[in-house]
Amino acid sequence: MSTLRSRAAQLDAADPLAACREEFLPAEGLVAYLDGNSLGRPLRATAQRLERLVRHDWGTRLIRSWDEQWMELPLRLGDRIGQVCLGAAPGQSVVGDSTTVMLYKLLRAAVTAAGPQRPQIVLDTENFPTDRYVAEGIAAETGAELVWLEPDPAKGVTPDVVAGALTERTGVVLLSHVAYKSAWVADLPAITALVHGAGALVLWDLCHSVGVLPSDLDAHDVDLAVGCSYKFLGGGPGAPAFGYVAERHQEQLSQPIQGWMGHAEPFVMGPGYRAGTGMRAFISGTPSVLGMAGIEDTVDLIERVGLDRVHTKASALGRFVIDSVDEILADHGVRVVSPREDDRRGAHVTIGHPRFREVTRELWSQDVIPDFREPDGIRLGLSPLSTSYAEVAEALVAIEGLLSRG
Incomplete structure (x- = not known):
């Protein structure tokens, strides 16, 4: 020893x-x-930031902090994560809900966009429970079909396993970049290319890779991604997740949880919903400002080193x-x-x-x-x-x- x-x-x-x-x-x-x-x-630095937020931003500036910084925080922080950790250009990432809710919003939007001619969601039996449960719920809501991959638990999903499941009925493929049990790193570029070759969309779960592995979402033409912030991004217990939607899809995708913060003009308080532009449309309710406070310091540290x-x-x-x-x-x-x-x-x-x-x-x-x-x-x-x-x-x-x- x-x-x-x-x-x-x-x-x-x-x-x-x-x-x-x-x-x-x-x-x-x-x-x-x-x-x-x-x-x-x-x-x-996060302990200091939280104290400053409570004493100054919340304690002194009070409601004024929404106009001064908090309204844009989900988009600004999303861009920081995109720049430092995701290889994503500005305007494609947002911080907002829990991983489960963000995953639901993006997967539901993708299933709707795929349409009845492509009703299949391809996913694997070794994925994190939330991913599987959310997909099951969406299938029950929409009539989508679940196509289950069964990878070797000691390894993970490989391009050949994915290729064998793709058909003209595939609408969305949902996979994790890093397997939560085995730590298997999926071949994100190759699998993304295979999915696109079949005419489908891919949604990557980055919970176990963001902040420690490059994903280069823009370079690899990824469509959608979600990830949590309380692991390697230092957001703290229950900190909100981020979502990524490639710019080319933002006008075509309609997320299902229409809240006031995602409205084009939130403070008009109008009689009907009109989605905001870009990633604003993928925000739903009031974001957790306290929950977002811890993320930025870790992103800054990752950028520095x-x-x-x-x-x-x-x-x-x-x-x-x-x-x-x-x-x-x-x-x-x-x-x-x-x-x-x-x-x-x-x-x-x-x-x-x-x-x-x-x-x-x-x-x-x-x-x-x-x-x-x-x-x-x-x-x-x-x-x-x-x-x-x-x-x-x-x-x-x-x-x-x-x-x-x-």
């Missing part, structure tokens, strides 16, 4: 992003936090986990569930063992925080800006100790 800790210390000393860890609020007593792919740690460097460290942390599991945990029967290839793996590594449910409970009691995924997986989240190699090593040593004690 001393060798593992020594190697982690050397990697931390050479880490070009090591200084970023000091920008996060300290977590007293924590040994290792490896669940940042579910809830990211807060930045010191560079998304490519964040991605590089995510890959390196994953490689460290896999090599260490092979070294100290494989003899206990622990298996690596995530892809071993760095270019096919996102910013977490899932490992499996029959005893991992009880092991996870014990780890939490020791202030080592990963998360558990059915049926027998521990998912080690590797947030590159806040995670050190040393805390990863401590988590792996703790797992080895629990398995050794039986």
